[in-house]
Amino acid sequence: MIQLSEFLPPRPEESWKLIRQVGVDNVVGVLNGAEQDQRMFASVGAGGWTADDRDEVPWSEAAIAHNLATYADHGFTLVALEDTAPIDKARLGLDGRDEQIDNVIAQVRAMGRLGIPTLAYNWMGLSSWGRTDIAIADRGGALVTGYDRATAQAGEPLVEPGxxxxxxxxxxxxxxxxxxxxVAEEVGVRLAMHPDDPPQPVDRNLPRIMSSVESFRRLLSLQPSESNGITFCQGNFALMPEVIDGATSIPDLIREFGTEGIPFVHFRDVKGNVDRFQETFHDAGQTDMPACMDAYYEIGFEGAMRPDHVPTLAGEGNARPGYETLGRLFAIGYIRGLEHAAYGHPMTRS
Incomplete structure (x- = not known):
C-alpha cells in the first residue's frame, strides 16, 4: 500500500486534527526556517508560513529530531523531508558550494540516524515554484492557482542574460x-529530485534543466543508484514536451522509472500546457488518474504519496493558495479511493 501523506510545516495547526481524522498519519515535512520553508508562497506573493524562532540550525540533527517529535506528538510519522539547507551556490556552481553541500550531507546523515527515508529537493535556482495567478475561478467558484508564461517573463529577471x-x-x-x-547510500536515504515548476527551459534568464523527461533520464544516469531518484510530481510531468506531444504518458513513465527511480509521488493534475496552465481538482484534470494508480500498483510502489496544489473551497480565505484545508480533504479521499480500487481494500491484502 502507499504511504498516503500530507505536506505540513513543523508547527502544529488546527488542520492537523482533520487530516488525522480522514486517515492520514504520514507527514512530508519542511525544515523550520530552511530553504523551502522560507520560500513557501514567495513566488505568488501570498503569506501563510512563519518559522518558529528556535536556537537550532534548521538542518541539524537536533532540529530535525525536534520536528519529528512535534509530528509524533500529534500522531504523525515523518516519512520524507521536502526541504534542505540553502543550495543555490551548488545549483549555480558558485564559490561556497562545498559548504552548502556539507550542510546537506549533515542533513542526510541526520535523517539516516533518525529513520527518515526520503529527501526531496529541486534544482530551481533563486526561486521556488512559480504561479502568476492565485485566484482563478474553477468548479463551483473554487479558486485555483495558474501560470501564464508571458506574464511571468515580464517580471524582474533572476539573472542577467547569459x-x-x-x-x-x-x-x-x-x-x-x-x-x-x-552518503545517502551509506545511511539508507533516498534522494528525490523534483521537476522544475513550471517545467520550462528558461525562467527570467535563468536556465531550468529539470524540465523534460529526457532530463530525468539523464539525472538517473549521472549516479545510478536507488539513492538517486525522482519526486514524481505528476502535474509537472504532465506539462513536459514528451507528454504533451503524445510520445509518452504519465502511466507509461511510472512504469519506465519504476520503484527504483520513484521513491516519492506528488499526486496532482493540471489543465493546459507549460506556457499557460492552471491547477485542477484531482478528478478534473487532463491525466488519467485511475490509470496512474494502477501503474503504481503494477510497479509495487509503497512509498510516500501526497496531494499538492489543491483548490481553495467556499468559506476559506485563500491565504495559502493551493494549501488550504478543504481541498486537501477532498484530495485525500480521492486518492484513498483510487488506492483501494487498485491495491485492494486493506482487509483483503495479504
Missing amino acids: RVTREQMWAGLEYFLAAIVP
Missing part, C-alpha cells in the same frame, strides 16, 4: 550528486 548556462547547472548537479549520493 550569466548562467545550462552546462553550468548540469555540471553543478553532477558535482552535487557525486558528493551526496554515496
